[in-house]
Amino acid sequence: MYQVLVLGNVRPEGLDILRAFADLTILPEPAQKPDILACIGNMDAIFHKIGKVDRDIMARQKKLRIIARHGVGLDDLDLEAVREQGIPVSITADANSNAVAEATVGLLFSALRHLSRAEAMIKRDRRWNRESLAGRELKGLTVGIIGFGRIGELVATLLSGFGCRIVVHDADPAVTSRCGYPILSFEELMRTSDVISIHCPLVAATRHLIGEDALKLVKNDCIIVNTSRGGLIDKKALAAAAEEGRIGGAALDVFDKEPPDFDDAIFSCDNIVTTPHVAAMTVNAQTAMAVGAANEIRRVLVEGLPPTNNVLS
Numbered sequence: 317m318y319q320v321l322v323l324g325n326v327r328p329e330g331l332d333i334l335r336a337f338a339d340l341t342i343l344p345e346p347a348q349k350p351d352i353l354a355c356i357g358n359m360d361a362i363f364h365k366i367g368k369v370d371r372d373i374m375a376r377q378k379k380l381r382i383i384a385r386h387g388v389g390l391d392d393l394d395l396e397a398v399r400e401q402g403i404p405v406s407i408t409a410d411a412n413s414n415a416v417a418e419a420t421v422g423l424l425f426s427a428l429r430h431l432s433r434a435e436a437m438i439k440r441d442r443r444w445n446r447e448s449l450a451g452r453e454l455k456g457l458t459v460g461i462i463g464f465g466r467i468g469e470l471v472a473t474l475l476s477g478f479g480c481r482i483v484v485h486d487a488d489p490a491v492t493s494r495c496g497y498p499i500l501s502f503e504e505l506m507r508t509s510d511v512i513s514i515h516c517p518l519v520a521a522t523r524h525l526i527g528e529d530a531l532k533l534v535k536n537d538c539i540i541v542n543t544s545r546g547g548l549i550d551k552k553a554l555a556a557a558a559e560e561g562r563i564g565g566a567a568l569d570v571f572d573k574e575p576p577d578f579d580d581a582i583f584s585c586d587n588i589v590t591t592p593h594v595a596a597m598t599v600n601a602q603t604a605m606a607v608g609a610a611n612e613i614r615r616v617l618v619e620g621l622p623p624t625n626n627v628l629s
C-alpha cells in the first residue's frame with residue numbers, strides 16, 4: 317500500500333478513492349508542523365487541503381511523488397522548495413470556481429443591502445428600524461474585477477445580468493485578447509469602481525495589494541469584496557478606511573490568518589461583512605475537490621502518469 321498524508325478535513329468521496337490503494341495518515345485542521353515533520357519521510361503523496369508545507373517539511377521528505385491540492389490556491393506551499401525537488405503540484409482547477417463566484421455575488425448583495433445587520437437587528441436585537449438599513453442597488457454601478465481568471469470571469473458573467481458595468485484589471489496582458497470588458501490599469505480601476513471584487517492569487521507581489529495607498533484612490537462609497545486570500549488586503553488600513561467613511565464597506569470571506577484574531581478591528585466595523593472562508597463550502601465543490609485531488613494522486617502513484625493539472629510543469 318502507498319502512504320498518503322491528508323492535510324485537512326476532506327469529504328469521504330475523496331478518501332474512499334485513496335483507501336483503495338493507500339494507507340492514510342489524516343491530520344485534521346489545523347495540521348501542526350511537528351506532526352507533519354514526524355511522518356513526511358514515509359509519504360508517497362500529500363493530499364493538501366489546509367496547512368503550511370514549508371522548506372523544512374520538504375527537506376524531510378524521502379519519496380514524495382505528488383502534492384495534490386484540494387482547491388487552487390498555492391500560497392500555503394513553499395513552491396520554490398517543492399520545485400527544487402521536482403515534485404509535481406496539482407490543482408482541482410474548476411471544482412470550486414462556481415461556488416466561489418456565487419458566494420461573491422451573495423456577499424456583494426449582503427454588503428450593498430446590509431443583510432447581516434438587518435438579520436442581527438431582528439433576531440439578536442429584537443428591533444425594527446428599516447430606515448437605518450437603506451442600501452444601494454447594483455444596477456448601474458461599475459464593478460471592477462481584479463484578476464480575470466476562472467473565478468473573476470465567472471463573477472463578471474453573473475454580475476452582468478444585474479445591469480452593472482464591468483471593468484477588469486489583470487496582470488497578464490494575454491487577458492486583453494479574451495476579455496470582452498474594458499481593461500483598466502490598477503489605479504484607474506480603483507478610482508472608477510463602485511464595487512471592487514478581488515480574484516487574483518496571493519504571491520509576494522500581491523500581498524497588501526489593497527493597502528493604504530490604494531484605499532486613498534477609491535470612491536468613498538466603494539464596496540470591496542474579497543473571496544480570494546486575506547493577505548491581499550492590509551486589514552488595518554481597510555478597517556481604518558471603513559471606520560472613517562473613506563469606503564462604503566467591505567465583504568470578506570478570507571483572512572491573513574485563519575482562524576483570525578477575533579479582536580481585529582475589521583470585526584468591529586458595522587460596514588464590513590465577514591464569513592469564515594466558506595465561499596467554496598458547498599457540497600458540490602467540496603466533493604469535486606476531494607474526488608479531483610484523490611484522482612490526481614491515483615494517476616501518479618497507481619497509473620504512473622503525470623497529474624493532469626500540474627502547476628509546476
Ligand SMILES: NC(=O)c1ccc[n+]([C@@H]2O[C@H](COP(=O)([O-])OP(=O)(O)OC[C@H]3O[C@@H](n4cnc5c(N)ncnc54)[C@H](O)[C@@H]3O)[C@@H](O)[C@H]2O)c1
Pocket residue numbers: 387388389390409412413416462463464465466467468485486487488491515516517518521522543544545569570593594595596597
Ligand atoms: N474563498 C475560497 O474558498 C476560495 C476558493 C477558490 C479560490 N480562491 C482564491 O481565488 C483566487 C482566484 O482563483 P482562480 O481559480 O480564479 O485563479 P486563476 O489562476 O484562474 O486566476 C487568477 C487571475 O489573477 C491574475 N493575476 C495575477 N496577479 C495579478 C495581479 N497582480 N493583479 C491582477 N491580476 C492578477 C492572473 O493573471 C489570473 O488571470 C485565488 O487567490 C484563490 O486562492 C478562494
